[in-house]
Amino acid sequence: MIIPKQQVDYSLYLVTDSSMLPPGKTLYDQVKAGLENGVTLVQIREKDTDTKSFIEEGLQVRELCHQFKVPLIINDRVDVALAIDADGVHVGQDDMPIPMVRKLLGPDKILGWSVGLVSEVEELANWGPDMIDYIGIGTLFPTLTKKNQKKSPMGPQGASDILTALETNQASWCKTVGIGGLHPDCIERVIYQCNSSNGRRSIDGIALVSDIMASPNASSSTAVLRELIRGTNFKYVNFQLTPSDVNASNVRDVISQVKNSRPLVHHMTNKVHQNFGANVTLALGSSPIMSEVESEARDLAQIPQASLLLNTGSVAPAATIKTAIRAYNEFKRPIVFDPVGYSATQTRLILNDTLLTFGQFICIKGNSSEILSLARMTEGKMKGVDAAGTDLITKEYLALATQTVAYKYKTIAVCTGETDFIADGTFAGKIQLSEGTEGVTANDVPCYTIENGPIPIMGDITASGCSLGSTIACLLGGLKEDGIAIEAVVGAVQLYKSAGKLASTRARGNGSFHVELIDALYQLFNENKPEEWTAKVNRL
Ligand SMILES: Nc1ncnc2c1ncn2[C@@H]1O[C@H](COP(=O)(O)OP(=O)(O)OP(=O)(O)O)[C@@H](O)[C@H]1O
Ligand SMILES: Cc1ncsc1CCO
Numbered sequence: 001m002i003i004p005k006q007q008v009d010y011s012l013y014l015v016t017d018s019s020m021l022p023p024g025k026t027l028y029d030q031v032k033a034g035l036e037n038g039v040t041l042v043q044i045r046e047k048d049t050d051t052k053s054f055i056e057e058g059l060q061v062r063e064l065c066h067q068f069k070v071p072l073i074i075n076d077r078v079d080v081a082l083a084i085d086a087d088g089v090h091v092g093q094d095d096m097p098i099p100m101v102r103k104l105l106g107p108d109k110i111l112g113w114s115v116g117l118v119s120e121v122e123e124l125a126n127w128g129p130d131m132i133d134y135i136g137i138g139t140l141f142p143t144l145t146k147k148n149q150k151k152s153p154m155g156p157q158g159a160s161d162i163l164t165a166l167e168t169n170q171a172s173w174c175k176t177v178g179i180g181g182l183h184p185d186c187i188e189r190v191i192y193q194c195n196s197s198n199g200r201r202s203i204d205g206i207a208l209v210s211d212i213m214a215s216p217n218a219s220s221s222t223a224v225l226r227e228l229i230r231g232t233n234f235k236y237v238n239f240q241l242t243p244s245d246v247n248a249s250n251v252r253d254v255i256s257q258v259k260n261s262r263p264l265v266h267h268m269t270n271k272v273h274q275n276f277g278a279n280v281t282l283a284l285g286s287s288p289i290m291s292e293v294e295s296e297a298r299d300l301a302q303i304p305q306a307s308l309l310l311n312t313g314s315v316a317p318a319a320t321i322k323t324a325i326r327a328y329n330e331f332k333r334p335i336v337f338d339p340v341g342y343s344a345t346q347t348r349l350i351l352n353d354t355l356l357t358f359g360q361f362i363c364i365k366g367n368s369s370e371i372l373s374l375a376r377m378t379e380g381k382m383k384g385v386d387a388a389g390t391d392l393i394t395k396e397y398l399a400l401a402t403q404t405v406a407y408k409y410k411t412i413a414v415c416t417g418e419t420d421f422i423a424d425g426t427f428a429g430k431i432q433l434s435e436g437t438e439g440v441t442a443n444d445v446p447c448y449t450i451e452n453g454p455i456p457i458m459g460d461i462t463a464s465g466c467s468l469g470s471t472i473a474c475l476l477g478g479l480k481e482d483g484i485a486i487e488a489v490v491g492a493v494q495l496y497k498s499a500g501k502l503a504s505t506r507a508r509g510n511g512s513f514h515v516e517l518i519d520a521l522y523q524l525f526n527e528n529k530p531e532e533w534t535a536k537v538n539r540l
């Protein structure tokens with residue numbers, strides 16, 4: 001062992017694959033460039049190499065790694081690891097059984113295991129601390145490196161379930177790295193979103209293959225990766241995620257910012273909502289564009305005050321939506337996600353979960369049924385797109401569901417109904433390996449309610465929730481660099497509820513309510529006197 005195994009740094013774990021080397025580069029070259037630029041652990045994973053060459057290569061790479069005091073792990077081949085006195089072995093679920101590997105390796109070598117299921121965590125916990133040293137949690141995202149993928153990618157939420165299982169099974173000794181489809185565009189989000197539900201741990205490192213092995217310039221590629229992992233702040237929007245005690249003067253300022261900047265609110269939304277949402281956006285001093293054209297999403301995302309409302313009510317092709325998510329995340333513009341009818345059908349569940357895995361949303365808004373199912377706090381699935389059967393659920397329970405969604409997706413979650421709930425789980429964008437949220441749990445996430453008494457007609461017009469999404473997207477889109485996200489979201493929900501109350505006193509039925517709601521939004525927005533709004537904000 002080059003260093004005692006308790007001291008291993010798992011933060012940047014390079015796994016080799018000589019089938020993807022760029023022209024003129026050897027496996028040795030790429031590993032060397034990686035080590036020189038911050039790789040902390042190396043695994044040789046050669047599926048198609050004969051034993052003799054594997055051993056020759058292994059000896060050379062071992063020598064190289066040890067110059068950098070970095071341990072060398074061998075994939076699968078316990079015999080090769082023993083023959084070259086490598087520092088450890090990594091095995092998958094279909095390889096040699098773990099107790100046998102440990103017996104062959106002895107107590108001091110590193111033993112790693114690929115894990116994708118909670119039941120596998122239970123198994124390793126039962127073995128106790130002398131068996132497994134670390135697990136590779138995956139597959140996180142789709143990847144070309146892994147052939148015959150049996151399981152679908154688990155995403156950050158699946159990885160969080162594994163981290164939670166390590167805590168609940170008292171296997172805290174076991175280190176973790178995330179693996180599968182990890183690239184510079186998602187590494188910060190993975191570190192940000194993956195943690196155990198008790199807040200005590202996050203992944204200890206990132207394992208990857210192609211960004212170093214296939215890179216024509218592995219030195220600079222590794223340096224980029226190193227910077228991302230060392231980062232302390234995930235800046236996915238170019239305004240602030242600072243916590244705030246929202247008050248009327250903050251909200252007035254948010255609205256002034258919208259008035260001054262006239263944000264472009266890009267709607268990818270359902271057909272029922274399109275015309276209504278466009279008019280709500282105009283009432284709020286913003287410009288709507290309804291577009292599901294894949295090829296223009298990148299252009300729109302680059303407009304300075306653009307925001308994206310992504311509403312999955314009528315289901316646009318996943319590829320189109322993903323292109324838009326990637327662009328808005330890249331250009332640090334806000335995305336409001338409205339997973340309409342989240343679990344009503346298998347199609348919606350899969351699409352919404354795929355998108356939640358794929359991108360980082362500043363706000364996730366849903367009705368009570370949607371939020372309860374996102375939080376996995378309900379039995380069964382939704383009947384349609386409207387909230388149903390949640391009348392008997394207590395406010396405490398809805399608040400916790402909203403906090404759970406906020407915490408799980410590291411977002412600002414909004415749950416609508418007679419009382420609206422808003423929870424801020426953004427943690428100011430903080431990212432760090434290993435430490436999780438430093439013991440902060442969903443329960444502790446700041447939560448606000450917005451109340452204005454019952455306005456039954458508001459829930460009985462179609463797309464009223466969708467247009468709250470438009471309202472949130474307008475206010476977020478208008479924020480300047482020093483603007484604060486939670487103030488825009490709370491302000492939007494308070495404005496919308498106040499306008500709903502005003503409209504309900506003027507409307508004669510649900511037809512005129514639509515019109516009155518747009519007028520009331522227009523009036524309250526232009527007056528900009530949040531201290532006089534009838535909906536009240538409470539911090540729980
Ligand atoms: N009983 C109620 N009292 C007060 N406000 C309500 C009531 N029901 C709904 N609302 C308000 O109406 C808006 C829509 O909420 P709802 O929960 O119906 O969303 P939704 O089901 O997503 O709507 P849709 O899918 O039709 O767009 C929210 O702004 C919410 O605050
Ligand atoms: C009625 C309806 N169906 C799909 S989306 C939508 C609008 C309200 O969510």
Ligand SMILES: [Mg+2]
Pocket residue numbers: 367386387458459460461462463464465
């Ligand atoms: Mg509704």
